[in-house]
Amino acid sequence: MPNKPFAITLKPGTSLSNLTGSWRSARPVYLDRLPPCNNACPAGENIQGWLFHAESGDYEQAWRVLTLDNPLPAVMGRVCYHPCETACNRAQLDQAVGINSVERFLGDEAIKRGWKFDKPAASTGKKVLVVGAGPSGLSAAYHLARMGHKVEIHEAGPLAGGMTRFGIPKYRLPREVLDAEVQRIVDLGVTLKLNTKVEHIAQSMKAGGFDAAFLAVGAHIGKRTMIPAGDAAHIVDAVSVLRSMEGEDKPMLGRRVVVYGGGNTAIDVARTVKRMGGEPIIVYRRTRDKAPAHDFEIEEALQEGVMVKWLSTIKQAGAGEITIERMELDDKGFPQPTGEFEKLEADSVVLALGQDVDLSLLEGVPGLEVKDGVVQVGPNMMTGATGIFAGGDMVPSERTVTVAVGHGKKAARHIDAWLRGTTYLPAPKHELAEFKNLNTWYYSDAHKTVRPMLDIIRRQTSFDEVQGGLDESNALFEARRCLSCGNCFECDNCYGVCPDNAVIKLGPGKRFEFKYDYCKGCGLCVEECPCGAIKMVPEDI
Amino acid sequence: MLKQMEGSKAVAEAVALCRPEVICAYPISPQTHIVEALGEMVKSGELQPCEFINVESEFAAMSVAIGSSAAGARSYTATASQGLLFMVEAVYNASGLGLPIVMTVANRAIGAPINIWNDHSDSISQRDSGWMQLFAETNQEAVDLHIQAFKLAEELSMPVMVCMDGFILTHAFERVDIPTQEQVDAFLPPYEPRQVLDPTDPISIGAMVGPEAFMEVRYLAHAKQLQALELIPQYAAEFKEKFGRDSGGLVRTYRTEDAETIIVAMGSVLGTIKDVVDDMRAQGHKIGVLGIISFRPFPMQQAREALQHCKRFVVVEKNLAVGLGGVLYTTLRMAVAGLKLTGYTAIAGLGGRPIPKSSLHKLFLDAEQGALEPVTFVDLDWDVVNRQLEREKQNRHSGPIAENILHAKGMSSSAKFG
């Protein structure tokens, strides 16, 4: 600094030559942690990822990111039991983010706006047969098609959708929504052959020249149980009842309908009966809190006037009435008979005791292993038969639409790898973003948006959709409730709170970088990162 | 223009002619009249643009001047005595930062006991503060030194104290030639700072400097004062050329041509001394005077040259380095190192004690006759002193010295200072 007093007067900003990074014993590093929603999603959706785009109002991009994993957001936004919300860290702050409602909004928006999937990758020349147009089959077909394979779906029934159509009532999933999302997959170039039952998989593959097959025939055979019944007793299974709702001939169940079971299907049947003008009574052997049905579904059923006999089993079914026995739970929570009986008026009994898989198409296929009524698959979703993969309700797993969609994606990736002669290796999972990793002080107080519900009279008398969707403003609000657990959402906190200006802001979408020359390792950025996307790692000293 | 006016007012007019941009004012006698006059000039619009700031202390006065000077404004303040001591930290800081502030010190004693009258203890206490110190002999010289001081300060980027005897000069009505604005403007260019706080060219002023560079910084301050030894006579010459009178410079000799005895002093007492010297010359004594105008930087060479042919010198000084003697004498000893000279210190006029010609006459005669102690206290009342010393010897609870002395001299403190 010529002409200025020596030593007393200094040039500005010259401390840059003092590299304070050498003081550090630990360094902050950016990382992506696995958000609990993503971790919990059976369909493997990148929920935090698509909410990120929804937060900025870029719904199309959000939808595109969402559909990289799941082609059926409008369906899932209605029927998924959203384990993501159960896992959501925000639940520990106020209430979980309404992920499901935003997903539905995106799905509906896509239908409304006519968004199409991106064109598939270049054709691989490989052909894959997908058996069954349920959620798993549709999912697999979608992913395989996007990977460039030629896909044919062979569906035994008259319409696509599988259990989403034949097992879930309209009031939960309007059919035009389902149709629109199926059509979008077909528009991708997937061949959908309806009323085409695959009788024998090996033959169908050979006949069609398929290089691989994905079986997803679902579980459509209602389980029966032995109930002593007179000839006049009218006993049907829940799947048949729900399926017949989709056809011309509505089921004839009479006025008083006993639904036997405590699962979601039992609830669906009971609520369907109510809408048809009947008087449903659910008989279940255990208590409400032990019932496998989701509590909100039970609650909605009760609101609509569905009666429930908890702790009861059917001992005998006759014409116009049944006998039930009161049960009580033992120490281990199992129901035990009490010998106390009661008679109930019943024009029919609907058994909602679960479903079995029709495995007839697999007969004679070497290597296939069937156990407990379901097909065994390896970690890559391939059955014991080379080139034949399976998923959805026909393999051992929880039977939900979301799991089925997840199977479809997972199988598609493995089929793709197998067809290319490689092995699909999923990227290693990031460490989980736990609540303790967050600094929740930074999030605005915001309670979950309550979705509108159809009025009770129409719920009891029509098949109109019960739960409404979000509109744009509250979908945006709900998306912005996301804490972005474990993933930088560019809040600028690290950039702001560093006392040493040792963070570089790289610009929109590019996140941040540390200037390790100056970072002293104080850890303020880690502590003040709202979403836990930075951690300290010890320096090698 | 010749005017009959109070010294303070004359200085105020001189300062105003220098176009100061920031003036910090805090009242303390005997300086107050200067800033009062300046305040009026600023408020009336006669002096503008100028910010006149009534600060809350001398410490603030110097601090405000530090800020304004560093920000490129020609800055001025005035103080005295306790005020100077109260601002000491900032006084050192101003010179350390190399800020060309000009400050008038209306020299006054330092308490306790509190005393508003003249001596040089205040300025002398700041002899090592890094400020240049110019002592005025007359009000005319006080006027002229202020004009030179701004030029000197700003050229070197170092602060200057113009020292003038409190009351004796500040409150004396004398004929003074106040130069015109044109004359001053021709002599003193606008302030062009060597460093300035400015957003268009940011710098950091006032760094912490460690052992690796501190000595160099200190030496550079010293070097500036050495440069001033060149500049001060140069400016005095230029001043003479433009204003037509001798003012300033490093030293001024009076009748020293063949002097065997030279009296050395600073400030207004030189006038009395010259009168005595004239009287003694008339009586045939070979006696002369050396007036020190620049106490900092101290003109070693010039002082030595002035003294080298005499036999003895007597330093009449208005300060007391307690436990040692006179500060100016000690300094002069360094100047005449190696010369065979007898020197005497005469401490005089502390706290406003009059220095009558008679006392000086006696003092100088004693010096000529070799009858002086190395340190002489002019007109000290030995009776009072001895009585107090005796009292203290006998009684531990001997009471406050000043009160005792006043009592002994028959003056009650309340009557004198109430």
Place this chain on the structure above:
Amino acid sequence: MGYQTVKFYQTGTYTVGNRLLAPDERSVQAGERRSNSINSGHRACQGCGEALGARYAIDAAMAESNNQLIAVNATGCLEVFSTPYPESSWQVPWIHSLFGNAPAVATGVAAAMKVKGRSEVRVVAQGGDGGTTDIGFGCLSGMFERNDDVLYICYDNEAYMNTGVQRSSATPPTARTATTMPVGKEPGNVFGQGKNVPEIAMAHGIPYVATATVADLRDLEYKVRKAMKMRGARYIQIFVPCPLGWGAASHDTIKLARLAKETGMFPVFEAEHGEVTGVLKIRNKQPIEEYLKPQKRFAHLFGKHAHPEMVAHLQAIADRNIRKYGLLDEEKVNAQ
């Protein structure tokens, strides 16, 4: 509080920035081109609250003054760690004179700017609590009283840190410092002393007085910018935790500032011409222990020889602040 609370944007105004906010709604600190008035390479301790607070405040002042700013600095940590020869961290014109004269030096700078007709150049003076509430207090009061055109910012870390953690008139009761050791009958700093400089500043009737913390950046920037829009003497006291002096983890600096505000220990408010015009409400009131426990300077209040009565006394001080300034919303008061 007066700064604009934006429509709900995930983090609202709590985080430094947020990509969802319109650029003009983001903080100065969120800007890629913020002035970084005090740059990297300074020698402040890890997690220094004062270094952070200084950049927050001076950057905001720079933004508001269109980079026409001169800063004056009292002696203290900030000065020492930013300008040891031969390097300066400052990117603004900056001067350090003495420990106790920053307000007066700033007055001088402002006077120089005024006399030169450079009204666009604004002056900020800054110092720690010792330099402000103790040794610089005379000059501060003088600057206030004259209503000089200076924004004075006190970085309050509640003790003389640069000299080794000695008590200042801003040190809270019970706190351990090198001159208030946790020994004797009344360990730590005593109750009943200390100086409330924001209120004293208000008593001068100056145009603007505010308190802020490094935990509420948006509030801090709002106050600095508001102050910079005004002329005359303005005072902002910013609460800046000192990891070293408080015996706290370097990563807890902001957390402690947040807790000081959320407990009521440090009331965050603003006042114009001597009247309180706004307070930053407590969002989630915390008991005083939450604030005290992470700090070793209060360690003697807990543990084996605990002083619950002193903790209660501190709680009472916090509660009094809450009442006095109305730091809790009505419904939160009722829920107490």
